[in-house]
Amino acid sequence: xxxxxxxxxxxxxxxxxxxxxxxxxxxxxxxxxxHEGPVPAGLDLAALSRLRAGWIAAASxxxxxxxxxxxxxxxxALATAxxxxxxxxxxxxxxxxxxxxxxxxxxxxxxxxxxxxxxxxPSFAAAGPAELAAAFAARAPVxxxxxxxxxxxxxxxxxxxxxxxxxxxxxxxxxxPPMAAALLRHLEQFPAAxxxxxxxxxxxxxxxxxxxxxxxxxxELMHAQSExxxxxxxxxxxxxxxxxxxxxxxxxxxSAAGQGGPWMLTTAGAExxxxxADRAELVAIDHWLGGVxxxxxxxxxxxxxxxxxxxx
Numbered sequence: 462x463x464x465x466x467x468x469x470x471x472x473x474x475x476x477x478x479x480x481x482x483x484x485x486x487x488x489x490x491x492x493x494x495x496h497e498g499p500v501p502a503g504l505d506l507a508a509l510s511r512l513r514a515g516w517i518a519a520a521s522x523x524x525x526x527x528x529x530x531x532x533x534x535x536x537x538a539l540a541t542a543x544x545x546x547x548x549x550x551x552x553x554x555x556x557x558x559x560x561x562x563x564x565x566x567x568x569x570x571x572x573x574x575x576x577x578x579x580x581x582x583p584s585f586a587a588a589g590p591a592e593l594a595a596a597f598a599a600r601a602p603v604x605x606x607x608x609x610x611x612x613x614x615x616x617x618x619x620x621x622x623x624x625x626x627x628x629x630x631x632x633x634x635x636x637x638p639p640m641a642a643a644l645l646r647h648l649e650q651f652p653a654a655x656x657x658x659x660x661x662x663x664x665x666x667x668x669x670x671x672x673x674x675x676x677x678x679x680x681e682l683m684h685a686q687s688e689x690x691x692x693x694x695x696x697x698x699x700x701x702x703x704x705x706x707x708x709x710x711x712x713x714x715x716s717a718a719g720q721g722g723p724w725m726l727t728t729a730g731a732e733x734x735x736x737x738a739d740r741a742e743l744v745a746i747d748h749w750l751g752g753v754x755x756x757x758x759x760x761x762x763x764x765x766x767x768x769x770x771x772x773x
Contacts, residue, residue: 646694
């Protein structure tokens with residue numbers, strides 16, 4: 462039986478607690494940062510893995526062949542061992558819940574797979590061995606309803622129209638509340654009405670604005686992101702990707718003193734942060750959120766006050 466979780470650190474914690482014990486449980490780390498880059502509909506797991514590997518390699522500077530080989534080995538391990546069933550162990554943050562949705566979708570169309578069970582806990586990082594053991598003891602079987610909700614969430618995440626995510630939120634909230642919260646957090650990454658900023662971008666600009674000289678190191682920006690998020694999920698590589706986007710165009714919102722920063726808020730950035738200018742007008746938008754390719758003037762904005770998407 463497989464034990465699937467996110468990240469080597471989480472697997473090490475489970476092993477340290479005596480919960481990842483081959484051959485009874487075969488460990489499999491499900492690696493992907495699905496909240497960043499393209500995750501379009503219409504691709505099976507193999508094709509999507511090839512796309513993801515290429516994008517992650519290009520965005521992070523990793524060798525593409527090695528990245529692709531890692532995805533292929535992951536997918537093969539899932540296909541080989543899934544017949545014996547799996548324990549899916551994930552915490553509540555955005556990274557984990559998107560991976561869980563992908564796995565629930567995969568198992569939903571494979572009735573011959575073995576029994577599934579689900580371990581959910583708020584945070585691996587905050588959990589000690591006793592808490593991990595208690596979560597495993599309380600793990601719940603995954604039945605058809607849960608598979609259906611996970612598959613619906615995965616399809617909505619990959620849809621080219623993000624309002625599909627809003628439509629699936631009530632079902633997720635009823636059966637998988639952490640997934641509903643994660644999808645709502647994902648929606649907050651859409652350009653906001655008024656300033657055009659994603660929530661993570663706004664948090665980064667606010668950190669610079671509050672710092673001496675309106676500049677902050679990557680370490681300071683990462684700490685501020687973690688402080689601002691009940692369930693932190695953004696790694697330093699991907700925060701750097703956000704900063705690089707904000708630093709482009711004819712009127713960059715941030716500038717860097719060197720390749721690794723520190724990062725400084727520009728006059729244009731201060732205007733956007735104050736709501737007197739629009740990020741989408743000053744710095745061209747061209748990136749993916751799940752199945753939505755945002756380009757130029759965004760077709761949807763996140764209404765921060767109403768907590769919903771609005772068409773533009």
